[in-house]
Amino acid sequence: MSEVIVITSGKGGVGKTTTTANIGAALSLSGKKVVMIDTDIGLRNLDVIMGLENRIVYDIVDVVENKCTYSKAIIRDKRFEGLYLLPAAQTRDKSAVTTTQMKHLIHKMEEDFDYILIDCPAGIEQGFENAVAAAKKAIVVAIPEVSSVRDADRIIGLLEKHDIKDIRLVINKARPKMMENGNMLGIEDMLDILSIDLLGVVPDDEDIIIAANKGEYVSSLVKSLSGQAYRNIALRLNGENVELLNLKQSFWQKLFKNKKGERL
Amino acid sequence: MSLKVKGNNGKIELLFDEDISIEKALCEIDALKNNSFFAISEGEIAYNGLNLTYDEEMALFRRVKKIFGKNIKFNKRHTLSNEEILYSLSENEAILKVINKSLRSGESVVSRGDVIVYGDVNAGARVEADGNVTVVGALRGSIYIKNKGCVYATYMEPSQIRIGNVISYKKRAKKVGAALCRAENGEIILECL
DSSP, X not given: OOEEEEEEOSSTTSSHHHHHHHHHHHHHHTTOOEEEEEOOTTSOOHHHHHTOGGGOOSOHHHHHTTSSOHHHHOEEOTTSTTEXXXXXXXXXOGGGSOHHHHHHHHHXXXXXXXXXXXXXXXXXXXXXXXXXXXXXXXXXXXXXSHHHHHHHHHHHHHHHHXXXXXXXXXXXXXXXXXXXXXXXXXXXXXXXXXXSEEEEEEEOOHHHHHHHHHTOOGGGBTTOHHHHHHHHHHHHHTTOOOOOOOOOOOHHHHHTOOSSOOBO | OOXXXXXXXXXXXXXXXXXXXXXXXXXXXXXXXXXXXXXXXXXXXXXESOOOOHHHHHHHHHHHHHHHOTTEEEEEOOOOOHHHHHHHSOGGGOOEEEEOSOBOTTOEEEOSSEEEEESOBOTTOXXXXXXXXXXXXXXXXXXXXXXXXXXXXXXXXXXXXXETTEXXXXXXOOOBSSEEEEEETTEEEEEEO
């Protein structure tokens, strides 16, 4: 049996897709077989962030309409062992898939993978309903901004209504200096408002943007702080107890940052 | 029994099972005549649950008039929602609503009486009440009190409090500990406890 986890946030632009890609890559690095499902039909991005956009032949709509089997539609990422993507359709919209079709599809996939990560679109409409339909756990991504926290709060309420009890928080784009000065919502403040378990904190890091633009993953970069954060999240998902990362880099750490980009 | 009789704010409501025939429904009404509990001569009777044609409805109507007398009003009603029942209560029947969870953004609670929330009321959540509102937790959302009442929270950081016609809102709420809010002379007064 696999773990079906939906990655959602409510608000757009907080990094759901990047988080999905990097957690997926980090999980596959720890030896798990992972498939990521992009449910953002019509505005697909996960394939671009993973650098697999040129290899798409079939998509999720073809699968639910029985034009092909899901094993034909999923794309294997050749850089990793056991990392797969089921891309969304770009020429259709969210209503092309129903919740029952989604449940049916994920039920079929459950036997073949250790983790099924569902990348949820922004908003609380049909796309959200589809993404949540078959999920048993949820990761809520929020950035330390009031608007994001408000939307995350709403999403947690909706997830609870869908009977998803295991909801964990990933705080993205954290800036430790601003948090320290009180110019940004702190981790404690966010946990206080949202009152769910913390899964990890990912710093606001240039590496993420650079990697995403190249279609690579930051989680395989050895000396990247955000990469380490994603790897820790994967370990915690596997049930290991890992301490929170110290996000403040020392002068020497910055100086000796690996410019060549050594990868795992 | 395919008929249930329910008292509802001075009315009597007849709730039939949906699938019974009109003959059976008429028999059930006849049976009520022998029951002294339903010996009423005026008032209103409503019925629920049956899908009837016009003729059948008239037959039912005549039967009720025959048994309960001519002063009985008889009409069809839809099933009452909880909110309707809440608002059909009179002033003296004020009730306490207890919420045992945090209210998250987008959720709202409406009550005709007092409300107690054991949990937080987060920004974007709303509590509407006619009486007092107590939040055992952090209050970050909005509270509307219809007429009179006060708001207590163990951690007061509301986005808006409205008591009657008096509205208070701050641009960005300041963090206050346990506090009580009440309306006085057209102003909302916050007392730190």
